[in-house]
Each structure stands twice: as C-alpha cells, then as structure tokens.
Amino acid sequence: MSALLVVLGAMVGAPLRYLTDRAIQTRHDSVFPWGTFVVNLTGSLILGALTGASVATPALALLGTGFCGALTTYSTFSYETIRLAEQRVYLYAILNTTVSVITGLGAALLGYTTAQAII
Template sequence: MNWLLVVAGAVVGAPLRYLTDRAVQSRHDSVFPWGTFIVNVAGCLILGLLTGAVAAGAVGSHLQLLLGTGLCGALTTYSTFSYETLRLAETGARVFAAANVVASVVAGLGAAFVGVVLARAVWA
C-alpha cells in the first residue's frame, strides 16, 4: 500500500516538474536554468510545510509518503540541477554556474525553513 502512495505522488510530480520547467524556461531568455531552480525551491517549500505539519501531528505518514516522497521526490531534481550547472561551467558561463549553486542552496534551505515556520504557525 505504501509504495502505491509514492507512485501516485510521483505520477503527479514528474509531469508537473516537466511542465513547470518548460513554462518557466520559455518565459526567460537566459542561460540560467530558471525552470529547474523554481521546481526545486517549490519542492523545498512543500517539503518544509509537510515536515512542519508532520511534526505538529497534523499530517500522518500516508500523506507524508504521497506528498513528501512521491510528489516532491519526482518534482525536484538534483541530477538536472547538477547537469545544468556543469553545462553552464563547460560552456563558459561560470558566473551563472556559481550563481545557480549558491542561489539554489540558499533559496532551497530558505524555502524549507519558511515552510516549517508556516506549518508551525498554522498547526502549533
């Protein structure tokens, strides 16, 4: 049963990642991978909210598997982030590569922190 929840979340998360990435990237005329950046930060926010809700006892393990492992696991992408950063560096866009690394880590951690704080405010 648990694996079905993960699969169900991934069935939504994977196409959502692809469609969001394409929609965001088509609106920016830049080598910076905005689409991947947005989905990763959004996933961190969702996971932060979910973690805070679980810690407060407002959400059970089934929703954690569905949204945390399934949806966020398929929505976010460390491999694409790594590939795009390497590609930027290899094509001479080293400033964009460094900015991608720093901004992704800072924004991802910040989004997760904001999510946990928001969840605590709602469910504490």
C-alpha cells in the first residue's frame, strides 16, 4: 500500500516540479537556476511541516516520500551547479550551493516549528 501512495504522490510532484521550474525560469533572464531553487525550497518547507506535524505513515508516504521526493531534485541541483562552474560563472555556482543548502535547512526548520506550534 505504501508503494502505491509513493507512486501517487510522485505522479503529482514530478510534473509540478517541471512546470514550476519552467514557469519560473522563463521569467528570469539569468543563468542562476531559480526554478530548481524554488522547488527545492518549497519541498523542504513542506517536508519540514509534515515532520513537525508527525503525520501518519500513509500520509508521509504519499506527501513526504512521493510528492516531496518527486518535487525536489538533488540531481538537477548538482547538475546545474556543475554547469555553472563549467561556464566559469563561479560566483553563481558557489551561491547556488551555499544558498540552497542554508535556505533549504531553514525552510525545513520553519515548516517543522510552524507545524509544532499549530499542533
């Protein structure tokens, strides 16, 4: 049953990641990967909130592993960072790495503490 919930969550998360990434990136004339940054930040916030709310295992499989797992993308983040370095845009590569990790952790903490305060 959990595997099916993961698949169902991923069926929503993956297309949403693609559409969000494209919508954001087309609005920015920059080599910085804003789309990937936003989906990873959003996924961190949601997963932090789910963890803070101590949701039941079925909901965590659907929303945490399935939806957030498909919405966020470490592989694209890594690829885009390497691409920035290859293009010799070193400041953007360093900023992408640093800001993504720090804000991702901050978003997860914010989601967690907000959910804890509500529940």
